[in-house]
Amino acid sequence: xxxxxxxxxxxxxxxxxxxxxxxxxxxxxxxxxxxxxxxxxxxxxxxxxxxxxxxxxxxxxxxxxxxxxxxxxxxxxxxxxxxxxxxxxxxxxxxxxxxxxxxxxxxxxxxxxxxxxxxxxxxxxxxxxxxxxxxxxxxxxxxxxxxxxxxxxxxxxxxxxxxxxxxxxxxxxxxxxxxxxxxxxxxxxxxxxxxxxxxx
Numbered sequence: 001x002x003x004x005x006x007x008x009x010x011x012x013x014x015x016x017x018x019x020x021x022x023x024x025x026x027x028x029x030x031x032x033x034x035x036x037x038x039x040x041x042x043x044x045x046x047x048x049x050x051x052x053x054x055x056x057x058x059x060x061x062x063x064x065x066x067x068x069x070x071x072x073x074x075x076x077x078x079x080x081x082x083x084x085x086x087x088x089x090x091x092x093x094x095x096x097x098x099x100x101x102x103x104x105x106x107x108x109x110x111x112x113x114x115x116x117x118x119x120x121x122x123x124x125x126x127x128x129x130x131x132x133x134x135x136x137x138x139x140x141x142x143x144x145x146x147x148x149x150x151x152x153x154x155x156x157x158x159x160x161x162x163x164x165x166x167x168x169x170x171x172x173x174x175x176x177x178x179x180x181x182x183x184x185x186x187x188x189x190x191x192x193x194x195x196x197x198x199x200x
Contacts, residue, residue: 010070011187012096016105016128019077027147028160031104037180053078054086062188069187081127084135101140110146113175115198
């Protein structure tokens, strides 16, 4: 399986979440929020992707010239734990190397709003990542958006499927904006530069 980064290959930026208005503001859906903002920035609107169970926007990010990158933004519509199938279908359709896939997702083991970017690694119990890794291997990029741990004895499943709290929502737009900046930096300037800037 190709894990090299071909300068001319497109990037597939996947916001992970669950479809449907009842999930829209859940912590688990922060990947969708970042993907929506990136789509807005490139002036695109999400549309159903042929036979793939996903919505996509095609466009370019970066300044004119060699740093300009072709990107496909995607939101799997399969529910989180089945994300791998639709993402792999898009990856194959657009001929995207595994190393040019970026998953944007919520991360329990990082404080709220903190970002961590990395290439490869485990899934840390995240069902969306687990499904993607099963579909095409682990050597894709991750932009991990911290949501913190559940308070008290609240179950993880309940916590991630709850909306961000009122206090969290006051800063959410700023953190989503910063995560979108991190994705752009990763795609245009590479992982090392993006980690140096955004791994707070």
